[in-house]
Every structure is written in structure tokens, then in C-alpha cells.
Amino acid sequence: MRFVRFKTPDGHPALGARVGDEVVNLTELGLPGTLDELLRHGAAGMASAKAALEKATTRLPLSSVQLMAPLHHPHKAFAIGLNYIDHAHEGNFTPPTQPVLFHRYPTSWVPHGVAIERPKASVEFDYEGEIVAIIGKGGKYISKENALDHVAGYSLFNDGSIRDFQFRSSQWMWGKNFDRSGGFGPEFITADELPPGVVGLDIVTRLNGQVMQKANTRDMIFDVATLVAACSEGMELHPGDMIITGTPAGVGFARKPPVFMKAGDVCEVEVEGMGILSNPVIDEA
Structure with missing residues (x-):
């Protein structure tokens, strides 16, 4: 459904x-x-x-x-950094050997069709197309073998990033949580409508119709099952918890010259079989 x-x-x-x-x-x-x-x-x-x-x-x-937004107020929204090898390389990062986790808060995203905001504090407003895995059955110390049984379904996310704030320190939380900087939606798709672990789906991000990111979910370093198991090691997962699974190469800050979102732009995240998340861009009032 x-x-x-x-x-x-x-x-x-x-x-x-x-x-x-x-x-x-x-x-x-x-x-x-x-x-x-x-x-x-x-x-x-x-x-x-x-x-x-x-x-x-x-x-x-x-x-x-x-x-x-598909969820009203999740207990937890994990976000995963550097989960595609090409994305790690384009940012001059060593590909991780363990999942890189940070957190996003509900105030940092808006629904499909609603404008995301470039904040007054920065002009380095970047896009990141991603898939969200949404927990249906809670648990702690979930094994990788059983992890997909805990995933109720999936949605789309634009992990909008304020790059200069993100890179001020080794902790990325600040640059990832500006108010209304990300998009979430448009819908929740139950896991039975998609390949197990959403493996093998094409993911594309477009800015004003131009393809900026294009990859396949099989290129993830850590698949959905691994991420569920890893997140459950330290915190008990609850129904409605989110795991935002990472973005592929092609982000704006790594381009030469860099490409950042500005007022009047439209950013779209599309995943095969999952539809399109679309958000216009405005400047913070």
C-alpha cells in the first residue's frame, strides 16, 4: 500500500x-x-x-x-553519511568501515511540494537525494539476518545541507538541521511493494530539470539491513523511527565550480518505483 x-x-x-x-x-x-x-x-x-x-x-x-510529511513526529531520525563510495571519494573522505550516523530533527524538514529554505546565514545550500527506511517493528540488538522484518516501508528524502556550517567541525549535526532545509515524502510505501531492502533501484536528483545525482541503491556501502542492525545496537528502535540511508555522488559542494540551491530553484528526488519528491527553494524570510 x-x-x-x-x-x-x-x-x-x-x-x-x-x-x-x-x-x-x-x-x-x-x-x-x-x-x-x-x-x-x-x-x-x-x-x-x-x-x-x-x-x-x-x-x-x-x-x-x-x-x-508521511510521519507526524518520529522518536528518532537517524541519517547516514558517506554511504556511497563515489560520494565519499568526491568529498575527499575515506570510505567508512562502519556506518556514519548523525541525527535530523523534524523541524528540519517540510513535505513534498512545500518550499525548502536557504537560510540567511549561508549561501552554501546543498541537495542530497536519499531513501528513508521506516521501522515498523521495534527492537534492540536486531540481527542483520532479521533486520528487514523490522522495516515497515520506505519514503524519499532530500537531506538539504548547509555546507559551511556542516564542515565547521567533525560533527555534522549543525549543518544538517537548519529549519525547513530538507524535504520528506510524498508518501510511505510498504516494503512488500518494493525489492527487499530496496536493492537495485535507480536514484536520481534533479535541480531545475538537470540531473545532478544518478546512481543505484546497490551501490550503498551499507545496505538497509546493516543500517537497521547498526542503529539498534545503541538505541532501541520504535515503530516510526527513520533511517535516512545516504546519498550518492554528484552533490553541489564537490562540483567544480560548486553548485548550490538558490531561491527560484526546484529540486526533485526520484527513485525507481517510489515516485518523486519535489520542493521549490526560497530564501529564509
Whole structure:
């Protein structure tokens, strides 16, 4: 299934199932109002969503609703650095032998279609197209062999980065968490609709229609199962936790000359079988 979180035409938030260019309002049919809550119900929650979808008699045009970020407020959003070899090389980093983790906070992203903001403090606003793995079943010390059983599904992310702040120290958190600097969405896709671990999917980032990043998820240094297992070693994972899995080569700061996002640009992240996350760019007010 493909879930969207949205505002109805009268402004009420709801959880929906996308079917083509239409949306079934699952919340109106008695299901939770957020994906976060639905995931906490586990397999029973997904079964109830499928049953509601089959019985639904009315649908809304997708064009009539305002999309929100797929998750309301995840406990944790891990982000993974340097997870494609070519990206590590273009930044003059040694490819890591263990996953490089940092954190993103919900205030740092906006939904599909909403503008991401270049902050007043910098002109080095970079793009990073990525896939998000979303946890459905929690746990700690999860084995790599069982890790994909804990992944409920996937979404898309633009890990917008303020490069001069990011590289002020060896800790990247600051440059990765400016308000409204990243994009998340447009929808949550259950794992059964995609290849296991999303292996073998083409990932492309475009800036104003020009291809800037182009790779395949098989080029990840650490696959999704490895990342789930690694994140669970130090923290118990909960339903709705996010793992933003890393970006391929082609980022703006590594180009000669560098290419950074500016007001009036449109950045798109597209992954085979997962759709397109699109965000215009504006300057911070």
C-alpha cells in the first residue's frame, strides 16, 4: 500500500491510502490519524488499513488535498553519511568501515511540494537525494539476518545541507538541521511493494530539470539491513523511527565550480518505483 498524510479540503489532518491519482480517507473510516500510530498497531494495523481500503466507497482527488510529511513526529531520525563510495571519494573522505550516523530533527524538514529554505546565514545550500527506511517493528540488538522484518516501508528524502556550517567541525549535526532545509515524502510505501531492502533501484536528483545525482541503491556501502542492525545496537528502535540511508555522488559542494540551491530553484528526488519528491527553494524570510 501507499499511504499519505494530508489535510482534507476543509483543513483536517488525516491518513490516507493513495490509489492512482485518488486518495481514500482512512481516518474517516475509523483508522488512526497518523502513520506513526498505525505503525504502533503492527500487522493488525496494516490489516485494518487494507480492509478499510477494500470497503471504501468514496475517494478524493489527490490534487484536492494538501500533503503533509508521511510521519507526524518520529522518536528518532537517524541519517547516514558517506554511504556511497563515489560520494565519499568526491568529498575527499575515506570510505567508512562502519556506518556514519548523525541525527535530523523534524523541524528540519517540510513535505513534498512545500518550499525548502536557504537560510540567511549561508549561501552554501546543498541537495542530497536519499531513501528513508521506516521501522515498523521495534527492537534492540536486531540481527542483520532479521533486520528487514523490522522495516515497515520506505519514503524519499532530500537531506538539504548547509555546507559551511556542516564542515565547521567533525560533527555534522549543525549543518544538517537548519529549519525547513530538507524535504520528506510524498508518501510511505510498504516494503512488500518494493525489492527487499530496496536493492537495485535507480536514484536520481534533479535541480531545475538537470540531473545532478544518478546512481543505484546497490551501490550503498551499507545496505538497509546493516543500517537497521547498526542503529539498534545503541538505541532501541520504535515503530516510526527513520533511517535516512545516504546519498550518492554528484552533490553541489564537490562540483567544480560548486553548485548550490538558490531561491527560484526546484529540486526533485526520484527513485525507481517510489515516485518523486519535489520542493521549490526560497530564501529564509
